[in-house]
Amino acid sequence: MKLALVSPGCAMCCQILSVFGIIFLLILGGLFTAEVEELTGSTEDPVNPKEVGHACFLAAAIYTGFFLCCTCQQLVHKSDTRRARRL
16 A cells, blocks of 8 residues: 655655744744744834734644645655565
8 A cells, every 4th residue: 555645855855844933933822922022112003012922832733734744745755665674
């Protein structure tokens, strides 16, 4: 049964980008939730920074889902490689 949807290199790239995205969005979400002056002090900033923080946390959760999906793809590729060696 073939469950591999993407190549190993593509899965690795997605994992790396997802990790950086998760870290970046968690930091931004925390800063917006804490209403840091540099992010919320201007007239062009969001009206409700706590909602922006929650949106960043939601985006980080979505990136976590992508990370887990790509990790599963890496495991599928490793098991396919092991199976091919046994044959």
